[in-house]
Amino acid sequence: MPQTPLRSAARYGTRPTMKDVAARAGVGLKTVSRVVNGEPGVTAETEQRVQEAIDALGFRRNDSARVLRKGRTASIGLVLEDLADPFYGPLSRSVEEVARAHGALLINGSSAEDPEREQELVLALCARRVDGLVVIPAGDDHRYLEPELKAGVATVFVDRPAGHIDADVVLSDNFGGARGGVAHLIAHGHRRIGFIGDMPRIHTAAERLRGYRAAMEDAGIPVADSWMSLGVTGPERVRRAAEDMLTGPDPVTAIFAGNNRVTVTVIRVLAEQARRVALVGFDDIELADLLQPGVTVVAQDAADIGRTAAERLFRQLDGTPVPPERIELPTRLITRGSGEIPPAD
Amino acid sequence: MPQTPLRSAARYGTRPTMKDVAARAGVGLKTVSRVVNGEPGVTAETEQRVQEAIDALGFRRNDSARVLRKGRTASIGLVLEDLADPFYGPLSRSVEEVARAHGALLINGSSAEDPEREQELVLALCARRVDGLVVIPAGDDHRYLEPELKAGVATVFVDRPAGHIDADVVLSDNFGGARGGVAHLIAHGHRRIGFIGDMPRIHTAAERLRGYRAAMEDAGIPVADSWMSLGVTGPERVRRAAEDMLTGPDPVTAIFAGNNRVTVTVIRVLAEQARRVALVGFDDIELADLLQPGVTVVAQDAADIGRTAAERLFRQLDGTPVPPERIELPTRLITRGSGEIPPAD
DNA sequence: TAGAGCCTGGACAACGTTGTCAGGCTCGGG
DNA sequence: CCCGAGCCTGACAACGTTGTCCAGGCTCTA
CATH class of the missing domain: 3.40.50.2300 (Response regulator)
Incomplete structure (x- = not known):
């Protein structure tokens, strides 16, 4: 099959450059650059000729080259x-x-x-x-x-x-937010409050834990180790942690969930419980208002x-x-x- | 204050280039390139010298230049x-x-x-x-x-x-999915089924509408215009559309929601209704299983x-x-x- | 020990764009 | 009619990298 010889500009995988546009429009390279960048100093007639060549060839400025030149x-x-x-x-x-x-x-x-x-x-x-x-x-x-x-x-x-x-x-304000959320639970009469959060090496997790401890201390409530579950991640482990807190020797009456993923899993666990357990979660979750009960959260924007x-x-x-x-x-x-x-x- | 003269490479806003690295390591430009790209043909000893210069200067290859040269x-x-x-x-x-x-x-x-x-x-x-x-x-x-x-x-x-x-x-398979979802409602005894979807100029919306019509036609159910609400977008308008369908002269007993945003709003509306209305939504939504009732959806992955x-x-x-x-x-x-x-x- | 061949390293051009600068043109005034 | 000013236009270098090609020094063999 006779292959029509193509202009370099139109060959598969090759793109037209300003040089190609310049050649086609019969102008200099820099003039094309001026038109492309809307710089002044080009006659309307010249500009139109260049623009036509650009459209005809489907030219698109190469930003890599531009960056190389300009630095930004x-x-x-x-x-x-x-x-x-x-x-x-x-x-x-x-x-x-x-x-x-x-x-x-x-x-x-x-x-x-x-x-x-x-x-x-x-x-x-x-x-x-x-x-x-x-x-x-x-x-x-x-x-x-x-x-x-x-x-x-x-x-x-x-x-x-x-x-x-x-x-x-x-x-x-992870610290303040968690502290406020836990204080909210305390204000509603809770004393045995569980905390489930991420690994404390993650700053946000550590701060939220600190907020939990501070709120408990503010209220003069000593915290049992069995109420805290740190570094759990993944639904399965969160589920077990929540169940342990709820059924242990000193069962919690409320849970503070350290992030949205934990919150979602805890909601599932609580839905299966006969007993009504309070929950406050860090991070808002979609549809939280439509659940029964609605989920109280400490929201960040x-x-x-x-x-x-x-x-x-x-x-x-x-x-x-x-x-x-x-x-x-x-x-x-x-x-x-x-x-x-x-x-x- | 006497300003310490800085190497060009360390001046604020300027980055070291391969040339700088080469100068510092006392080798040629191309040798640096070879080390940076892991190309063969460099002695271990030379490579180490280059590597030290790279680390000392904090050199990072400029991909813009690379792209310009390589094309990809x-x-x-x-x-x-x-x-x-x-x-x-x-x-x-x-x-x-x-x-x-x-x-x-x-x-x-x-x-x-x-x-x-x-x-x-x-x-x-x-x-x-x-x-x-x-x-x-x-x-x-x-x-x-x-x-x-x-x-x-x-x-x-x-x-x-x-x-x-x-x-x-x-x-x-927007058409098939919608058709199946609506057929599901029909199989559960519904005949007056509402459809709320996006503007039909959006392909997905048009296909889902087509699926709705097909399912209704399969069942031999003529569709009333008041059951269809097209092109509504934004919670307020969806809300009104849903309410109209539910309270109109020929009220629907079920709604098919054309996308996740519509579904969420419809859930809110239905939650306020005394009457129980069936709902199938296109697109899955988070926590759909925890709502009362759980939300039946046609899910895409x-x-x-x-x-x-x-x-x-x-x-x-x-x-x-x-x-x-x-x-x-x-x-x-x-x-x-x-x-x-x-x-x- | 000399020649062949290999391995390492470097000089140079090219990628496509933009900044600089200079040349040519037109137009108006002297 | 000539000159300067001002406006367009284009030639050229440079941005930082990689591919090509060549030079020099080494090793190995005959």
Whole structure:
């Protein structure tokens, strides 16, 4: 079959360049560049000729080359734990909106709570020369970021503070929120209150545990070891932990759940119980108001956190460097029923 | 204050290049490149010297330059509707996992269901020379992608077919799923069944409506106009639509909800009703099993859809070009109670 | 010991774009 | 009629990396 000879520009896998456009329009390379970037100094007639050539060839500026030349990529990176988690979806979205308002693209990656993967991702983003980074830390040592910070990569840590490095941090008041949630249970008459949370090596988990302890201490209630379950993760283990607390020698009358995944599992367990047990969860969950009873939670505003972090990032990028700051956002107790159940003693 | 003169490499905002590394290690530029890329042909001793220089300077390869030279970016783009929607989080995550397995980075963007924004995003991704694109279409005309396809950008459309362009598509069996869901209601004795869905210009919405009509027709039930509410979006309008169907002259005994957002609102409305009304929703929702009654849904597997699309994408990228294909994934009816409520007539 | 062949390292061009700068054109005023 | 000013336009280098190609030094063998 006779193969029609194709212009280089149209060959499969090859893209037209400004040079091709220039040749077709019969102008110089730089003139094309001017048209593409809307720079002044081009006659309307010339501009139209160039535009026609662009459309005809399907030219699209190569941003890699542009970045190489200009130094800025107009993109930022977001490294979070898991995009499938309902907490991070809205967070990512709000970061994206801020980025978009600043004309930047967002690249996000999931660390899956693995410090090594976090580092791998962050460095990959740095290799692409993102202008800035929003990181939800999985690991606790971020010294590997020092050269990047020095090179001017704006960085904001979110949800948990960075390890061994001085940078902006935006987090929720995990301590205060947990303390308030547990105090709420105490105010409704509970004394034997269980706590189920993630590994204390995770900052948020540690802070929430600290809040639990503080609230108990404020009320002068000694905490039994059997009431605390730390580092459980995965539905099965949470389930067993909850059941143990409810049926042990010194059974709890209320449970404080350390994060949304724990809350969901505890709801399932409680639904199977004959006895009515109070529950307050950290993090809001969808449809919490439609359950019987409604689930009382300590809510963080993921979108607000993301927006705050992103705005802080662009402030670093736009203006003069500002000293690192730690921003703590308040949480909100939302009462819906489950936290107001009196002790069944 | 006397300013210590800094090496160019360490100055704020400037990054060391291979040239800097080469100078410091006392080797040639290309030798550094070889070490960085793990190419053979470098003595262990030389390699170590280079590695030390890399660490000392905090060198990070500039991928923009690399891309410019090599032509491939090892990144793919995903354009979806809204990352904050619980359907897209897992989808994005599964695409990311496949990308990661192929050594590629994922860039995603939200179109917010706006065709113009979709195009803007897609073209921005193309300007960055992503190797491939996964697009959940917002618009219905994708001819603007023709030059990109011709240039070899692998493309897979998801959830809805592309407009006026020949490309891979991965979608759920919206028609069959809706038909099955409605047939399920009919099998439980319902005849007056309402349908609330999105604008029919959205392919999924149109298909689900078609499924509803087909199921009704299969059963020989004529459909009253007042039973169908199309193009409603936003909780308030869905609420009103549901209430109208329930209190109109020919009130429905069951509702089929066209997507997860509609389902959630309908659940709220039904919770307020004295009469028990059956409900089947398209798309699964979290905690659906814990509600009273549990919510019967036609579920699509977002992660499976994402994985399928991404694998298809990389097949295009890895091997020889394969002709465009349309892949339809089955849905699954999950009975939990709400769909098995008999008509209250 | 000399020649062949291998292994290591470096010089150079090219990728596609943008900033700099200079040249040519037109137009108005002297 | 000539000159300067101002406006368009294009030639050229540079961004940081990788592929190609060649030079020099080494080892091994005859």
